[in-house]
Amino acid sequence: MTSPPTIYDVATEAGVSISTVSRALNSPARVGEQTRRRVLAAVDALGFTPKPDAVAKARRGVGRIGVIAPHTSYPSVARRLNGILHAIGSRPLEVVLFDQESAAESSSPLLASLPVTGRLDGLIVISLPLDDTVAERLTGLGLPTVLLDVRHALFDSIHTDDIAGGRLAAEYLLTRGHHRFSFLGEAQRSNRYLSPSQRRLAGYRTALAEAGYGLGDHNVRLVRHRARHALTAARELLSQKDRPTAVFAADDTLAAGILRAARDLDLTVPGDLSVVGFDDGELAEVMDLTTIRQPLEESGHAAMERLIQQLDQPTTPRDVALGLQLIVRGTT
Known part of the structure; x- marks a missing residue:
């Protein structure tokens, strides 16, 4: 009785390695079209029966x-x-989308439950820092990976300079003649990494210090990333005796809370208070918010293009920084 054909027989028939047969069936995007066709022809000629979903995918x-x-x-x-x-x-x-809890609100090891299996050909990680354990897991799997909005030396990274964004906000507010400043950012449960909010605060604080203005802790509020929490914190900031005349928010959602608080306290914007956000999405346009624009769609496009390059021909990791732009609107 003749034994059924094996993956070894397919490799011999197609003139390729066993690993190439496996990739052609399970990760066809990582194999050239001619090679994939040769493997499929060998599968058909020998009557080899891999898992149905694998051959359909191939x-x-x-x-x-x-x-x-x-x-x-x-x-x-x-x-x-x-x-x-x-x-x-x-x-x-x-x-395939995998939703992961925000790193700022997680106290567990970052990406500890990363759902990586042999059914993925590549991976993009957005706004979730990688610890070394996860990084070693990904490199061990040989899974092409691109990081977006985070950085790690072992992987390609597409990101913006949050510290520069904070500086940009401070420098602009200084040109508007302000002397009392504040910051509203996102709190985080773990200190194992520096969040975008922390980096933006660092750049903001440094630029103010260089101009001779301090930013004390009483003028910094860190809250959960919810507009209602931002509203409560902003009311506290703006109710102080020497209230700030300029507030930089770590993103536009938090800036929305500041604008609502100013309205509740009968403060005019920008007459009594100037507000600068970060991101520049539809919310910023509707609120007429001055903000720091980061190239969000462009960064996603760049990350995918880089991953496609890595799928075609793996190379050493690249670190790409995209530029930021101040968008001036009615809140300043």
Whole structure:
């Protein structure tokens, strides 16, 4: 009785390695089209029967890209995802989304439960710092990975300079003649990494100090990333005896809370108070908010393009910094 064909027989028939056969069936995006066709021809000729979903996937030539991010925590993530999808275009790639708790609100090891399996051909990680354990896991799997809005020496990274963004906000408010400053940012439960909010505060504080203005702790508030928490904290800030005349918010959602608090306290904007946010999405346009624009869609597009390059031909990691822009509107 003849034994059923094995993956070794397919490799011999196609003139490729066993690992190439495995990639062609399970990660077709990582194999050239001619090689994939040769493997499929060998599968058909020998009557080899891999898992049904694997051969169907191989015949379509479709690869699967995982995108893991705090999708439900920040509006900015959705805009980055739009950029990713636009970069894919008509390429034969499926996108699988994994929602992870915001790093700022998590006290557990970051990405400890990263759902990586052999069914992914590549991975994009958005706004979630990698600890060394997870980084070693990804490199051990040989899974092409690009980081977006975070950095690690072992992986490609697309990011903006949050410290520079904080400086940009401070320098602009100084040119408007302000002397009393405040900051409203996002609190975090773990100190194992520096969050974007912390970096923006650092740049803001440094630029103010260089100009001769201090930013005491009584003029800094860190809250959960919710507009209602921002509202409560902003009311406290703006009710002080020597209240600030300028507030920089770590993002536009928090800035919305400041504007509502100013209205509740009968403060005019920008007459009594100037407000600067960060991100520049639809919310900023509706609120007529002066803000620091970061290229959200563009960063997603760049991350996907880089991952596609890594799928085609792996190279050493690259670190790409995208520029920021001050958008002046009615709140200053």
